[in-house]
Structures are given as structure tokens and as C-alpha cells.
Amino acid sequence: MDGGRVNQKRRTRNAIVAAATELVRGGRAVTMPEVAKAAEVSEATAYRYFPDLASLLREAVAGTLFDPAEALAPLAGSTDPVARVAAATEHLLRHVLTHESAVRAMIAATITRPADTAGRPGLRFGLINEALAPPADLGDLDAPALLQLKRDLAVVMSAEALFGLTDLHRLPPEEAVRSIVHTAVTLTKAVLGERPTTGEGHAGNAR
């Protein structure tokens, strides 16, 4: 597995990931042939390092990833779960927006093969857990209720939710982000027993 020629392999791998990252950053559609060409590697080799496009994209996007804790740094001191969830949601959605084409490609490559989807969730889970972890004051919320809240948020804090609003409902990106943040806030408040905001936007820390 890691016997000889380690350096060579690491170099090759890095070149592939770097090329993919580059293309992803460019926002253009990313394909294996393109990545291989950009990395000056044969397509076959690319497939030797990554079983499929999705796993390559996953790693490339993960590279430009933020650390959940770091993402919530501005609210490090805040114990308000609602504010934390709002921030985490917005952060996640904007991250998706900046890597839109790559994320779409990942979903496309993943949706038809639910089997090997392992690994993809990381981002989502990390953020949700971070938002509802330690500093946050969850009151007397019991375990099952917390688990349910996390599932509620998992559905809402997602690229799929974002694309659903922009593609199907034809909402402009900003509007979609606002709407989803609002939804996440509503859910969090509801579970924590507070009264939801009825009309306009939420707390208002948006950007």
C-alpha cells in the first residue's frame, strides 16, 4: 500500500488534487479528462487515485474547506443556539454557492449510486454539531429532541435545499439563502420553545 515510490505517488496525487481544486475555483464544470490534462497526468492515472469524479471533487472542495469551529469563530463566545445555527447555515450555503458547479457535479455523481456515498456528509455534520455544541445553551433539551433537531437541520442546511429553491422556485441565490437561514432559525427556535419570527427576516446578523 505505501511501500516504495512514496514520493512519486504523493506528488502525483497532489498534482491531481491541485488541478481539480484549480478548476473548481474557476467555477467551470469539472470533468476527469480536464483534470487529468491540467494535472499533466493520464486519465487512467487519475482514476487510479480516485475511484470516481465524486471522490476527487470531494477532496478538492474539502481542501478549500473551513474548519467548523473557525467558521463560528465570530460567535465563539455566544451561547445562543439560534444565532449559532443562523451563522452556520449561512456559512454553509455561501460555501456551496462559491463551489456551485463542483457541488452539483458531486450530487449528480452521488445521487444515482447511494451505495458509495460514504464520506460526503462531513461538512454538514460538522457544522451542525459545532453550532449546537458546548458553548451553546440548549436549555433542558433532552437527547432525543436534540437528535431530531439535528436531523431537521440536516435537511435544511444543505446544498440540495439551496438548489431546490434556486432551480425549482427560481429564487435568486441571495433570496434562497435568506429563506433557508430563516427556516433553520425557525426550527431551532421551535425546538427550544421560543416563538418564531413571523414576517420578515431573522435576527439580522446576516453578513
Next chain:
Amino acid sequence: MDGGRVNQKRRTRNAIVAAATELVRGGRAVTMPEVAKAAEVSEATAYRYFPDLASLLREAVAGTLFDPAEALAPLAGSTDPVARVAAATEHLLRHVLTHESAVRAMIAATITRPADTAGRPGLRFGLINEALAPPADLGDLDAPALLQLKRDLAVVMSAEALFGLTDLHRLPPEEAVRSIVHTAVTLTKAVLGERPTTGEGHAGNAR
């Protein structure tokens, strides 16, 4: 457009849709070549009637579709928005579950080309509107709040949400459906000003 040879065209079209429906019902992966073969039509002809696989699948799935009103028939008299939303959500999710492979194919074919996604939402919108329409007693909910609720639900009442929980969170289908119905209920209650259920399942009309 509809000049000559109308019968022939209708027959051909029907054959294609019928074949697609048949395959969809079979639950297997549906491809253009397969549909064409099953319909005893050339692939080229299939593409003449449907610009892409997605639109064909859309129509095939729509064929086995339920009428929103009919879906909520059991609750025709009920004015409780929460119960109506719960029923609509469960109905939608089970429908997706029975056409899983076709729905996955539609999403895959649609996600990378947000441009021509027109037409797909129908189902979702119809159900949401039906659940929150006339018979339902929404209290003094104002227009903007209602619009937001619909967007909240649009994110939750979706195939994407379902697959997110089953694929990424690895929840068994039944559990995922239960969770999403719960989320939809929580949102509805929250917006209507009620207190959410904390721990276990919802009303209990599941199944």
C-alpha cells in the same frame, strides 16, 4: 405543430411513455436505449418527443401521479393545517419511495442543468398549496408569513431531503419519512404559533 399524421404521433408518443412507465414501475434504472427498445421505437424518435431523459421520466412518473386534492381526501373536512401538512408530506415521500430510481434519475439529469428544470416542481407545489388551502384554518397568518412557510416546506417536503437522510445519514426509509414528517409538522406548528412536539413522533397517523 399538430398538422398531419396526428394519430401516428399520438400512438408513438403513448408507446414511449407507456414503455417508460412500465420500466419505472419495475423499479429498475431507466435509460433512453431501454425505453426505446421496449417501445419498439428508435432512440432517435424517443429524443424527438422528449428533449431529454428527465422530461420523459417526469411525464412517466406524472402518469402514476395522484391528484393533490385526492391525496388529501381523507382529510377533506379537516381544517387543521398541521394534520394536512403531515398527510401531504407523508404522501409525497411515499410516492417518491415507490418511484425511487426514476426520481433519482430525474434529479441527476436535472441538477447539472438548472436552466431547463421547468415543469418539475408541479407535484411539490400542488401538495403544499393543497395542504394550506381553503379548508385549512390558518388563523390570522399574513401573506408574507404564508409565503415563507411554503418555502420552508418546499425544502423539507422533497425527494432531496429524503435521499439526504437515507444516503448521507443512512437512516432506513421509514425512519427518514418519519423524521421529515416531524420536521414539516414542527415548521407548520411554529409558524402557526403552537408549541412543537419535543421528543417522540408526531400526531401518529403515520402509516
Next chain:
DNA sequence: CTCCTTATGAGAGTCAACTGTCATGAGGAA
């Protein structure tokens, strides 16, 4: 029963995701 429109079929072509084979040459060990 003609004749002309036009729906179809057949087939080639493109592109991308993969898979597999085989020969070569670069790295590392001795």
C-alpha cells in the same frame, strides 16, 4: 389510387464516466 409531406429508422459521431490491458520507464534497493 396517386403524390407529397413528414414521421421514422438506421447509423455515425461526440463527450464523459469508467474499466482493463500492456509495454515502458522512472525510482529505489543492493
Next chain:
DNA sequence: TTCCTCATGACAGTTGACTCTCATAAGGAG
């Protein structure tokens, strides 16, 4: 420096989504 292994490249192949072209024949109009 030599030698052997194994990463890599070059290629061929498969499948599915589409696109295009061209010849044929089925339908309907007269």
C-alpha cells in the same frame, strides 16, 4: 551503477446521453 518493481501512459472498449444526417416509407390529401 545495475536491476527489478511498480507507477504511469497510451489505447482500446463499453455504456449512456445526446445530436445530426439521410434515405425510406407510412399517412393523408387530392
